[in-house]
Amino acid sequence: MIFDHVSLPVSDFEKSKAFYVATLAPLGVSIQYEESAETTGTTAFVGFGTDQGPEFWIGGIMKEPRNMSHVAFRARDRKTVDAFHAAALAAGGQDNGAPGLRPHYGEHYYGAFILDPDGVNIEAVCHDPQG
Structure with missing residues (x-):
């Protein structure tokens, strides 16, 4: 296995979070880790995975232009x-x-x-x- 995890930027964090919670549930994938914008100082992130930890992450768009x-x-x-x-x-x-x-x-x-x-x-x- 070459990848440990992958992160994608999303334009509407809460909408995307709800989408992935519902979409990934049949695969046995759920939220394993979450950070708020207040914690990171930039944007919220959520990591989805199995009991082995998060492997697929989504995050909101940063305040300043940046490739996320x-x-x-x-x-x-x-x-x-x-x-x-x-x-x-x-x-x-x-x-x-x-x-x-x-x-x-x-x-x-x-x-x-x-x-x-x-x-x-x-x-x-x-x-x-x-x-």
Whole structure:
């Protein structure tokens, strides 16, 4: 599996949230994580998934123009996350979050974020507690 999760921007967060709650329920997919605009300081997000955690995210449009598409690639270990970040910077990507633990996403969530040439937020993430 190469993807860890994917995020899509939506124009009407509450309408889209209700749509995906209803649409994904027959697939056994439900809300696993949610953040309000007050918490993020930008826009609300909701992550859908199974008991293994969120894999499909939606979020409202930011106040300032920005590409809100997001793709997270699964990395085998933390060294690989670090290498991804370094390689992306060397290839002209813009840092959007240095490699490190992000316990608010999960106890062992180790990720790094880069904006690609079009401003898409790409990420590498490792969930292995051993690193």
